[in-house]
Amino acid sequence: MTTLFNDPASFMEDQLAGFLDAFSDRLHGVDGGVVSTAPQPSPEVAVVVGGGSGHYPAFSGLVGPGLAHGAVIGNIFTSPSASRACSVGRAADNGRGVIFTFGNYAGDTMNFGLATQRLAAEGIDARVVVVTDDIASAEEPEKRRGIAGDLTVFKVLGAAAAEGLDIDAVEAAGNHANTMTRTLGVAFSGCTMPGAEEPLFQVPEGHLGLGLGIHGEPGIKDVPMLRAEELAALFVERVVAEAPAGAGTRVAAVLNGLGTTKYEELFLVWGTVAALLRDRGYEVVQPEIGELVTSLDMGGCSLTLMWLDEDLERWWTADAYTPAFKRVASALPAGTGARTSVTPQAPQAEIPVAGETGQDLAARVRTAAADLAVLLEEKSEELGRIDAVAGDGDHGRGMLRGILAALAAVEQVPPHAGASQVIRAGGRAWADDAGGTSGVLWGAALEAAAATLDDDADSYSAQDAAAAVRAFQESMQQLGRARVGDKTLLDSLVPFVETLEVAVVAGDPLATAWSEASAEATRAAETTRDLRPAVGRARPLAEKSLGTPDAGAVSMAMILHRLGEHLR
């Protein structure tokens, strides 16, 4: 929701003041909006974009060399008045006339239309270029709304103006860009106006609204939620089906986020969109993926294509430098993109042949690894819930990812390898794939344990097992720099190792000693409920975690317990 404001009624003015403060080196506030203060080597037709606020970077973030000369700003989702448009138009005019350009909404059309009449009465040649890219909003192209296609049309207008064309030619360029631009959008959730209790609309859970509006208008139709690749396919199919007459195969593309649909999600969708466009024979020219025309905190996204000809491609790719849209070809050194060198690889060692006993132990390790994967699959969610109380909730997921990577690696080690090699490979894979804190600790500790085992030994004793887990513990302690009582996995591991060693020294069989030690570990994990994490470690959320055991200590105890079953 929209959370930050002073008085909701002055939201537009307040945000505009902060925006102008941030860009006072290049923009100037005037009644009704902003204009660029960049000098023009020779006077250009003034491109003035506009509409309501709540759509940043549309509209004020698109003012600067190569794009708009000014922006008229209305209240949230509300067309600015004709007077405001006139004021910005007058300030932006350089003697070559003004083109107002905006999405096709009744209020904008009327206000900007009135503004052109008033400016004409003052002797300023003013025109409108209306953006009508939203294919979901009407059958007839001229009745369609303007959404993220604003960007492609504005960009072409700005570039054509920067080339020094006259107002007729710039207007024609903008109208041509609009004719060649198509967008389809979807919404996942509504946006909330400053000070409002409720979003303007809601999309039913598990659904998406097809054909979103950028003013909180709900979609045309709610359909069940799609996977990212299904959405990408829908976008490409529907937008391409509306290809304008005379469409070629080179396209500009904008994958636009509405506000809460974030960058990684957009890139993920883009991966499929790009592939599908290529499958259809298209070549995408300088795609833009990100938040370009937003709708406050709305969830949703849209795909815009502009079919290019030679002129449109030159205007689309031309340099522009505004607060939110920057393309400067010369900023990438010549030769960027070319890459001939091979990525260097780490040196690989060969895996030696182990003795028979070592190979036998390796087989038992493989079986145990598979069993631990089953265990962690079962427990992943529970561990995530425990970790979420004072952490980031990724423990269960990370452990599962680790054991699955280890299992895959272990199964690729040749059968002639001993347990040491198998555990080392598993540890390395665990650390590599799981990442995170527990990943690196488990990986390094497994490697340390592996290093204590002799793959050519004739037999393995309970003492050997105790030495391996001791090395495992010491590695974790050293790398993690934690102590018992710090509310970490050491709180179950250390009591385990100590109990095991005592029992082994006392002559207990390994299975018995292990069982006793793992019961101790389980008890110890439970008592971490009463601990606060040591200050200065990853998350100093001492109080919040009181009453919840440490997820790492719990998973450690679970695993140690399960391993015991493989000793019987």
Place this chain on the structure above:
Amino acid sequence: MTTLFNDPASFMEDQLAGFLDAFSDRLHGVDGGVVSTAPQPSPEVAVVVGGGSGHYPAFSGLVGPGLAHGAVIGNIFTSPSASRACSVGRAADNGRGVIFTFGNYAGDTMNFGLATQRLAAEGIDARVVVVTDDIASAEEPEKRRGIAGDLTVFKVLGAAAAEGLDIDAVEAAGNHANTMTRTLGVAFSGCTMPGAEEPLFQVPEGHLGLGLGIHGEPGIKDVPMLRAEELAALFVERVVAEAPAGAGTRVAAVLNGLGTTKYEELFLVWGTVAALLRDRGYEVVQPEIGELVTSLDMGGCSLTLMWLDEDLERWWTADAYTPAFKRVASALPAGTGARTSVTPQAPQAEIPVAGETGQDLAARVRTAAADLAVLLEEKSEELGRIDAVAGDGDHGRGMLRGILAALAAVEQVPPHAGASQVIRAGGRAWADDAGGTSGVLWGAALEAAAATLDDDADSYSAQDAAAAVRAFQESMQQLGRARVGDKTLLDSLVPFVETLEVAVVAGDPLATAWSEASAEATRAAETTRDLRPAVGRARPLAEKSLGTPDAGAVSMAMILHRLGEHLR
């Protein structure tokens, strides 16, 4: 929430593939992350940023000339493994060594630390520069987490490397930048991992979490929600209180949005932050306001200051060109920012002195305007609710804004003016301040009605009133290009005007005729429930609006009814 994904388990890989597709002209994917393909005129120390994903533009969006040479990417909110770091480090190395730089989290510290050891064993000089900017996370500076201060430290490292400094000097520059950087953050709402049902944490309604973490760690303390200017004051006070030793008065600033706290909100907060910093004698150098280090769809923001000396300022302001962070000084023509010309103003006409009858009518118009403001204040919410069914819910707010602006303007017209001048001024102000569709329609229609009145008339008849409302109606009809039955305000206005004219022609007194006509308007507004909006008008949401009357028709009827009370 995070809505778009294919398999949550492959979220990182899938989004990275799309990202690399979009930037294949300048970035190259390697095991573990990405590297820049920009050639280096002379070899630079490689700055390799990294950490988990979910923070875009951190980390892959910061790779390019003048900033990072590579980024190591982990799973969501999870440190990448040492192997991944080594792989990216090897690919980014240009023979002058590698600096890994990342926020201070246990997993990152361990994995990047291990990576430096492994690379050293391969003959590559590798170092770490750890970011510890989060003042809320610990007392001792070296134990603090790294959050949005990542950006200032990375930027300095990239610029120092681009200057050709050796690895000791680049490392020292980065550590110095970190020493001079402080951040405080707040969270308003948690973020949701791909595929998760629930956010990682929740901030209680009406509260904010002070001291957010960027991995879904809840804040250190929940406090009652603040107004934007109170939050700005809190940020400035707490961050400035932690000013490092040797701090001057020139600062770099980053006001960072976490994901769902949007641009306009950030600019609004920035307005106060900038003013407060100036009050304290600070000069802010090239502030960055936007989403720079995010946390999926988390609500929240943070303020980062880096106290500058001559070196840090040069590195902070140096050119950089990455997917998400671009500064190119030469892109702004010389002289940009200077602005000496006066903003042109529209010509103003003088207001003539009206006759006594005209002045009397003007007084009654003023009283009626004040009364309509009371009415619309009462009805604003109800109208908004009606409008929200198929529109953007702004009708009540827009009407209220309009009448308040009109009232203010009407009261500034000199007392010698006639009703025509008063209504004209009110109409102009209504359109200017309300903006939007209803604003322009009401404004233009009031001006049209005003034009029918003679301020020097000796008396006004019922016929004069009917002629004024007829002009009012025709103006709306012409400008809005709607017809009766299109589900607009005309559906109550047109029956009103027709009924009024018939009654006036029949010789009814104006009060009686008006009362009859406004009852008809109220009935007609109600029947718009059964209408669908005409296709191609602002929001073609025909089916959704069935069963709900048109908000404009309802407000028109309300106003006409209330005006009737002023005729008795």
